[in-house]
Amino acid sequence: MQAAGSKRNTDSKVSSPKKSKVMNGDYDEKAHFEATYDRLAAELIEDMKSYKLPANGIAWVEKMLNHTIPGGKMNRGLTVVSSLRSLKKRNLTEEELLHAEVLGWCIELLQAFFLISDDIMDSSVTRRGAPCWYRVEGVGMIAINDAFIVESAIYRLLKKYFRGQAWYADLLDLFHEVTYQTELGQLMDLITAPEDNVDLNRFSLEKHAYIVEYKTAYYSFYLPVALAMMLHGIPTENDSYKQALRVLLPLGEYFQSQDDYLDCFGSPEVIGKIGTDIEDNKCSWLINHALAKANAAQRKQLDENYGKRSPENVAVVKQVYKELDIEGLYKQYEEDSHAKVMGLIQQIDEAVLPRDMFVTFVKRIYKRSK
Incomplete structure (x- = not known):
């Protein structure tokens, strides 16, 4: 994954608010946030393909991400969005909203990394109304490596969207x-x-x-x-x-x-x-x-x-x-x-x-x- 502002990823470059459409304040914040997950998950899968991960590995990771990351309350991720809006004292531009949501999902990935591991350590049974990932048939202790992949995915996203920033x-x-x-x-x-x-x-x-x-x-x-x-x-x-x-x-x-x-x-x-x-x-x-x-x-x-x-x-x-x-x-x-x-x-x-x-x-x- 390339840094924001690179030639191969100009879509993720941070642009001036004047050049980016301002989001209407009455949009569905949670639904928009969930839609951004779909985008980021797809980007992560495409990124893994560049490492020549075989099809069964791609299918495994896609299933794992969808089982362990979405579906929670998402308070941590949504707080990035609401906090930035409070700091700006206005509605966010499309670009600002995207970058706030990317950071929000990076926290949700961090949360998933912790929970996959924590459920194993605690021998937990369910998480978010479904079996804990390690208890899903065929997973078991492979979940430990899956937790590592989820953590690494955070830094793939940060690199893609923010490497060009002075505060990276x-x-x-x-x-x-x-x-x-x-x-x-x-x-x-x-x-x-x-x-x-x-x-x-x-x-x-x-x-x-x-x-x-x-x-x-x-x-x-x-x-x-x-x-x-x-x-x-x-x-x-x-x-x-x-x-x-x-x-x-x-x-x-x-x-x-x-x-x-x-x-x-x-x-x-x-x-x-x-x-x-x-x-x-x-x-x-x-x-x-x-x-x-x-x-x-x-x-x-x-x-x-x-x-x-x-x-x-x-x-x-x-x-x-x-x-x-x-x-x-x-x-x-x-x-x-x-x-x-x-x-x-x-x-x-x-x-x-x-x-x-x-x-x-x-x-x-x-x-x-x-």
């Missing part, structure tokens, strides 16, 4: 940095809560906070906004990136705690997966707060039943959660977190960053059911 090195650095941060968070998640050695003494709210920040907040919350800021032309050394981070990290903490809550109390039909945090011995928001509130008898029940895979063990843990009103505690936490984040947004200097960019993000996840 910063763009690559941001993706590498956030990927590394997420992997460190995943490491702490795994070694704090190994499935074959359950010890609730390893858990703490401090470890949970680290896992949440590094495993989720950077790539799910900071990355989409930082990409929009970069695309808008804000230099990476500008203090506005720190301002954004001060809001987005607490928002990411709320989101992951919300995810922990939905894993236990959400409906599989709604959230698109069967929650397994209890069986997987996860260092979740719920278990940490249960440990903080439990009496001696309840703590004994948690020690004896958490991290076990039988429905009976899971039921005991959920009963302790009920006795401790962990669901009610979470709902109060949700309100407190919302108030905290909205307060941080009010502290943002409007001359530097538009507050509505962050409000839009909050609205996407506040009290979500899936």
